[in-house]
Amino acid sequence: MTFQETAKIMAVFKAAYPRYYANIDVEEARRVTTLWASMLADYSYETVSNAAKALIVSSKFPPTIAEVIEKIQLLTKEPELTEGEAWSMVRKAIRNGIYGYKEEYRKLPDKVKTAIGNPLMIHEWAKVSADELDTVVASNFMRNFRSQTKSKQEYESLPQSVKKFVEEISAKMPKLEEVNERNK
Incomplete structure (x- = not known):
């Protein structure tokens, strides 16, 4: 996923959780987006977008990178043997x-x-x-x-x-x- 695609995901999070992102300045937003882009670089925009949507409907708080990756794995991997x-x-x-x-x-x-x-x-x-x-x-x-x-x-x-x-x-x-x- 590219920086621009990550920025789109972050914009969705900002819209879904406006209070959390209210006091973030442009420079901090760029740093956060850069970090997220580097951590999610191995995934497609569509995959991350679907994981983000799934998290938004189930969480009152913005997700962490770890939660997004966990949700991606849940959505894309075959069910594990218990x-x-x-x-x-x-x-x-x-x-x-x-x-x-x-x-x-x-x-x-x-x-x-x-x-x-x-x-x-x-x-x-x-x-x-x-x-x-x-x-x-x-x-x-x-x-x-x-x-x-x-x-x-x-x-x-x-x-x-x-x-x-x-x-x-x-x-x-x-x-x-x-x-x-x-x-x-």
Whole structure:
């Protein structure tokens, strides 16, 4: 989104929330618009405009950049798998977990596989009592899944320039396998 398009969005906010923007001078308005333009540069005007409209009808106060990005993600991303749905898939995989754990693991979505860790966990969980499975194991899995989902959402909300910076830094860091090899 360009500076001019961002200025249009800010004008809509000013019209929707006149008291909030009443005492802002031209220079401050330019600085605010510049910041918003840089933070929303990865999104199209249409996408930001729709998110802004959705926020205006649901909030008595002007939104923050974070709220706009959150609303954009809500409007544009496919619905996320809930932790309950993910656990239900894992629970189903566990039913065949003694002998078919590798195949069951392969059938799961990547996001669920990441929360599990490795196929052997399905095999191990298949040996656990039903009570422990539905309390301790379920709780631990759901907490891990929730944490992983939150991390992914936070990363996805970062501007492209920040993601690129993170990737460059990550590329310079040694991989876990390399560290393990050095420590042998």
